[in-house]
Amino acid sequence: MKFPAFAYARPATVEEAVTLLASDDEARPLAGGQTLLPILALRMSMPSCLVDLNDLEELKSITVGDGVVRVGAMVTHAQNLASAEHRTHLPLLSAAVRHVAHEAIRTRGTIGGSLAHADAAAEMPLVVTALEATMVIVNQQGERRVAASDFFGGHFTTAIEAGELLTAIEFPISDHRWAFEEVARRPGDFALVMAAAGLKLNNGACESARITLGSVADRPLRATEAETFLVGKSVTAGVAAEAAQIATQDLKSHGDIHASAEYRRTVAGTMVKRALTRAAMEQSA
Amino acid sequence: MKRVAEDELIQVRTTVNGRSYTFSTEARVNLADALRYELGLLGTKVGCEHGVCGACTILVDGKSARACLMLGVQAEGRDISTIEGWATGKELNPLQESFRRHHALQCGFCTSGFLATATELLRENPTPTREEVRERISGNLCRCTGYETIVDAICDPEVAAFARGEQSA
Structure with missing residues (x-):
């Protein structure tokens, strides 16, 4: 249970970090370490070198401008939880990050680390999918941008290539009202099932809806059919239940020691119904 | 580097x-x-x-x-x-003393971790509810006490008085 041996570097700039990563295919960036270090302790990965990003102050800030909230990849979950900007502009992120692990983990764990790890049961992948965020990825040639919908390639797989670094996440400020629901065995555990719902209402009728499910597949899922169904309707309890039914009827979830596939599908419906109902109430408040 | x-x-x-x-x-x-x-x-x-x-x-x-x-x-x-930094000589601080008084430990292996978690919580909020305490300590495992006595110890009024003093200090 001790970490395997690795070389270590603590670059002072993103450029240096990318050069270090590009020079060694087996090197890995070390963000908060709240996932990578357990993986090392369990010897599920044995990188040749850890490139510690903790001195990269440029990746630790939250900035708001031009209708976008830009969150540096090294911003911690604790920072996101405390952020007044997020409560105003990204209430879904504020609501979801409360469910990420425990205080002592949130102190060090980062949004970039969570996204780069891409655990389908983690909250941050769901949040960036629901809010249609853009990932900013840097390599030696420069910068490229990847939409959240193209970023996740399945369990623990993302669009980040060898020698690249996720440096920021850009969230467009949404005019939807948001609600987040999650079921987990204990506070801080990974989600068994979670859902986010966003509604834009006009005189009580739904103009646009976004429904995202998490922890039911190898990546976050948008329920586009249910989103289309809601357009033009008043989101009553009955309509929310119908949308939940549409969102989950073809869901092929997975069973494991924590929950069966059938349980996940059933609870996913309940999460969608509750999230829609709460998002609709947010609007009238 | x-x-x-x-x-x-x-x-x-x-x-x-x-x-x-x-x-x-x-x-x-x-x-x-x-x-x-x-x-x-x-x-x-x-x-x-x-x-x-x-x-x-x-x-x-x-x-x-x-x-x-x-x-x-x-x-x-x-x-x-x-x-090692929380007692004064052999005198336990009020949170440690409350853990002793409420039997919030048996083998003691988890105790320093619980004290760290509780110390941080009490600095933010000297009078957390039992529910807030339970959520905060959910990241610490104790296999002896069943947690009730740990919640008792953290919610003790003497601990709250100590935490309020620390906050204003």
């Missing part, structure tokens, strides 16, 4: 419980082991070694963190607080 080979020692300067330390360690050594074996501070316990049990929880720059999920070399320039 340039790339350092895996078997090379790295010098670390840090502050633990108000005292400056310099030690040398390989990058692979976690902070809990560095505290225990480089500095001889054995009060930080090593349980699961992958961030689940909370036994190694310490305060880094005033915030709780898992010492097993930090590298010893990441202590560079940090201000660390561990169980």
Whole structure:
């Protein structure tokens, strides 16, 4: 249970970090370490070198401008939880990050680390999918941008290539009202099932809806059919239940020691119904 | 810092419980082991070694963190607080004394981690509800007490008075 041996570097700039990563295919960036270090302790990965990003102050800030909230990849979950900007502009992120692990983990764990790890049961992948965020990825040639919908390639797989670094996440400020629901065995555990719902209402009728499910597949899922169904309707309890039914009827979830596939599908419906109902109430408040 | 080979020692300067330390360690050594074996501070316990049990929880720059999920070399320039720093001589601080009075420990292995978690919570809020305490300590495992007495100890009025005093100090 001790970490395997690795070389270590603590670059002072993103450029240096990318050069270090590009020079060694087996090197890995070390963000908060709240996932990578357990993986090392369990010897599920044995990188040749850890490139510690903790001195990269440029990746630790939250900035708001031009209708976008830009969150540096090294911003911690604790920072996101405390952020007044997020409560105003990204209430879904504020609501979801409360469910990420425990205080002592949130102190060090980062949004970039969570996204780069891409655990389908983690909250941050769901949040960036629901809010249609853009990932900013840097390599030696420069910068490229990847939409959240193209970023996740399945369990623990993302669009980040060898020698690249996720440096920021850009969230467009949404005019939807948001609600987040999650079921987990204990506070801080990974989600068994979670859902986010966003509604834009006009005189009580739904103009646009976004429904995202998490922890039911190898990546976050948008329920586009249910989103289309809601357009033009008043989101009553009955309509929310119908949308939940549409969102989950073809869901092929997975069973494991924590929950069966059938349980996940059933609870996913309940999460969608509750999230829609709460998002609709947010609007009238 | 340039790339350092895996078997090379790295010098670390840090502050633990108000005292400056310099030690040398390989990058692979976690902070809990560095505290225990480089500095001889054995009060930080090593349980699961992958961030689940909370036994190694310490305060880094005033915030709780898992010492097993930090590298010893990441202590560079940090201000660390561990169980060795919380009593005055042989006199327990009021939170520690409350743990004793409420039988909030039996074997004691998890205690320093619980105290770190509770210390941080009480600094934010000297009078948390039982529900808030339960949520906050959900990241620390105790296999002896069943947690009730730990919640009792943290919610004790004498602890609240102490925490309020710390806050205004």
